[in-house]
Amino acid sequence: MSDTHAQTVSYVRQTMLAPQEPPRNQTGAVKWVHENLFSGWLNTGLTVISLLVIFWLLSGISPWLLNSVWRAGSLSECRAILDGTSGACFAVIVDRWHQLLFGFYPPQLYWRPVLALVLLFVALAPVLFTAIPRKMLAFSALYPFVGYHLIWGGSIWFPITVLLGFVVAALAYVGVRKINNLAAIFSAILAPVLWWMFVASPVETALHSVLPLGLDFVRSDRIGGFLISMIVGVSAISLSLPLGILLALGRQSDMVFIKTVCVVFIEFIRGVPLITLLLFASLLLNFFLPPGTTFDLILRVIIMLTFFASAYMAEVIRGGLAALPKGQYEAADALGLDYWKAQRLIIMPQALKISIPGIVNTFIGMFKDTTLLVFIAILEPLALANAIRADTNWNGIYWELFIFIGALFFIFCFGMSRYSMYLERKLKTDHR
Amino acid sequence: MTEPVIELPVDRKIDTSHMKVTDEVAIQITGMNKWYGTFHVLRDVNMTVNRGERIVICGPSGSGKSTLIRCINRLEEHQAGQIIVDGTELTSDLKNIDKVRSEVGMVFQHFNLFPHLTILENCTLAPIWVRKIPKREAEETAMHFLEKVKIPEQALKYPGQLSGGQQQRVAIARSLCMRPRIMLFDEPTSALDPEMIKEVLDTMISLAEEGMTMLCVTHEMGFAQAVANRVIFMDQGQIVEQNEPRAFFNNPQSERTKLFLSQILGH
Numbered sequence A: 001m002s003d004t005h006a007q008t009v010s011y012v013r014q015t016m017l018a019p020q021e022p023p024r025n026q027t028g029a030v031k032w033v034h035e036n037l038f039s040g041w042l043n044t045g046l047t048v049i050s051l052l053v054i055f056w057l058l059s060g061i062s063p064w065l066l067n068s069v070w071r072a073g074s075l076s077e078c079r080a081i082l083d084g085t086s087g088a089c090f091a092v093i094v095d096r097w098h099q100l101l102f103g104f105y106p107p108q109l110y111w112r113p114v115l116a117l118v119l120l121f122v123a124l125a126p127v128l129f130t131a132i133p134r135k136m137l138a139f140s141a142l143y144p145f146v147g148y149h150l151i152w153g154g155s156i157w158f159p160i161t162v163l164l165g166f167v168v169a170a171l172a173y174v175g176v177r178k179i180n181n182l183a184a185i186f187s188a189i190l191a192p193v194l195w196w197m198f199v200a201s202p203v204e205t206a207l208h209s210v211l212p213l214g215l216d217f218v219r220s221d222r223i224g225g226f227l228i229s230m231i232v233g234v235s236a237i238s239l240s241l242p243l244g245i246l247l248a249l250g251r252q253s254d255m256v257f258i259k260t261v262c263v264v265f266i267e268f269i270r271g272v273p274l275i276t277l278l279l280f281a282s283l284l285l286n287f288f289l290p291p292g293t294t295f296d297l298i299l300r301v302i303i304m305l306t307f308f309a310s311a312y313m314a315e316v317i318r319g320g321l322a323a324l325p326k327g328q329y330e331a332a333d334a335l336g337l338d339y340w341k342a343q344r345l346i347i348m349p350q351a352l353k354i355s356i357p358g359i360v361n362t363f364i365g366m367f368k369d370t371t372l373l374v375f376i377a378i379l380e381p382l383a384l385a386n387a388i389r390a391d392t393n394w395n396g397i398y399w400e401l402f403i404f405i406g407a408l409f410f411i412f413c414f415g416m417s418r419y420s421m422y423l424e425r426k427l428k429t430d431h432r
Numbered sequence B: 001m002t003e004p005v006i007e008l009p010v011d012r013k014i015d016t017s018h019m020k021v022t023d024e025v026a027i028q029i030t031g032m033n034k035w036y037g038t039f040h041v042l043r044d045v046n047m048t049v050n051r052g053e054r055i056v057i058c059g060p061s062g063s064g065k066s067t068l069i070r071c072i073n074r075l076e077e078h079q080a081g082q083i084i085v086d087g088t089e090l091t092s093d094l095k096n097i098d099k100v101r102s103e104v105g106m107v108f109q110h111f112n113l114f115p116h117l118t119i120l121e122n123c124t125l126a127p128i129w130v131r132k133i134p135k136r137e138a139e140e141t142a143m144h145f146l147e148k149v150k151i152p153e154q155a156l157k158y159p160g161q162l163s164g165g166q167q168q169r170v171a172i173a174r175s176l177c178m179r180p181r182i183m184l185f186d187e188p189t190s191a192l193d194p195e196m197i198k199e200v201l202d203t204m205i206s207l208a209e210e211g212m213t214m215l216c217v218t219h220e221m222g223f224a225q226a227v228a229n230r231v232i233f234m235d236q237g238q239i240v241e242q243n244e245p246r247a248f249f250n251n252p253q254s255e256r257t258k259l260f261l262s263q264i265l266g267h
Helices: A029-036 A042-067 A076-082 A091-102 A113-126 A134-152 A157-177 A180-209 A227-252 A254-272 A275-289 A297-323 A326-334 A338-378 A381-390 A399-426 B065-072 B094-103 B119-129 B135-148 B162-176 B194-209 B221-227 B245-250 B254-264
Strands: B025-036 B039-050 B054-058 B080-085 B106-108 B182-186 B213-217 B230-235 B238-243
Touching: A076 A091, A091 A227, A091 A399, A113 A134, A113 A227, A113 B238, A134 A157, A134 A227, A134 B025, A157 A180, A227 A254, A227 A338, A227 A381, A254 A297, A275 A297, A275 A338, A297 A338, A297 B106, A326 A338, A326 B106, A338 A381, A338 A399, A338 B119, A338 B162, A381 A399, B025 B065, B025 B213, B039 B065, B039 B213, B039 B238, B054 B065, B054 B221, B065 B080, B065 B182, B065 B213, B080 B135, B094 B106, B106 B162, B119 B135, B119 B162, B135 B162, B162 B194, B194 B213, B194 B221, B221 B245, B230 B245, B238 B245
Parallel strands: B054 B213, B054 B230, B106 B182, B182 B213
Antiparallel strands: B025 B039, B025 B080, B230 B238
């Protein structure tokens, strides 16, 4: 810089600088290791301690796992093979896996729940991934009936007549809508209920006598193991989300009656331990139903778990609703969208997106809560583990069964967790 | 009468001679009152807006000007008096409210675009779901108006990827896609950087040139001078003074108006 310009503040850049490569040691694996593992004395110390802890855990567990016995008829056989050394006896899983998965479901019919599981993923695919053709959603809507028929069996006309109830509802709505909108909604609720109560059963009997199609019927008390966890978990999860949304909206409603009902429901269900609700479902509910009704225990449990999860779901979604700026409601109103359209197109997509972590949290929690069914004599995996341990052959076995059951639950819960993270990334449009 | 002393922030001269105001009444407000709890926000407001009229409403903050235009599409509810928009009286009847809202477009201070939808989807949503227009046709209309506000190339982006000025122009296009007969602007440039105010004002001016009935709450006095037929000054929930812009700025009558003008123009 020359002396003449040293005193002035005026400056004009003549050439703009082009961007350059960063220095070599600022990129790649070396930088990552340096920054994340050995960036200072404290960090280096923690890294070393962590490695030691991991080594200690692995060295403790791995001999037991690696030395495991897979073929044996009983625990005493296992011990004979191990001959005093430490080792797991996974032979119990090889021997009893079918019970842990299916309970006392007839073994020659295992293909039915397996097919139901495969079809479940087919039905879920279009719901979970928008890249799947939208027409597949028709199958998703039919899946509950397909799945029910595959697992329980019986006359094929039963799920079909139940399904026809929804057709009746649609016809009633379309037919009465010309007269009055409110009457149409009312008749769309009343008509299918009348159908299910009085018409469905004779129609089913008549159709079955003409064309007796169906699968072998399997009684509810034979269904058990992880199968029952899946039935109850999947049903309660898929029912609790819509119910939770309605409860959250109801709680925010201006209509005092609806609001009170929702608040009382949510606060009551949340304030009572789940196990009390389940005991209520298994023992007490029968007293309130008309004598002679055989209301399936599994169905009762699904209803209770759905209620329980939807109360939590409502609060999670309310959090999402509260996080939305008021301007979103105003913009939807100003464009002339009515309440339900505004909710469906503007408010819920955003509120649900915000609530994804909380929603999935509730899902995972509820799926694991199905193990509480052990207390009301439903043969879920833990109940079967206890039964297996009561067998003289496997008396005294412990870890192996619980590791297997834990792994089953972990696979599904971890899957849900990863999916929720994928969904959050996919829906991220705010570019903050 | 002397020429206006305020400089236009808008660099083009606008010929308002062809912008005809008709005798047809677009909005009629009579004896309207509103309270927030016990606070009397709007006090006996009377106002008639003819079709094609462009009105600028100004006043200090808290004077009720935003509340007034938000009553016109019933984002706020009035408790006494009458508001008739396009021949439809606003009451608690939801059908009437939805009818008025689909005829009246509104642009907000904070844009209020839907962040989970693309620009194009923002513009087609209401035409498809409220007007029941086929998707293809709604998209064509949307592209037409996006071209008009000069951002057709952003159609597939999300609002979060656009600048403030671009977002506000999208918000204007979104309203126009409903083919409204009246447009309400609630401080449309107040949340924008100075560089972006001009692009939004230009869009509003071209809208005015096409004869849109407009009510703008704004402090852009240059805009008021350029396109307004009438400037309304509000204070403490009442209309204090209204006049055609030249007389309003050069020869304000009330002391309150003089004070307000000297404060916003005095630097």
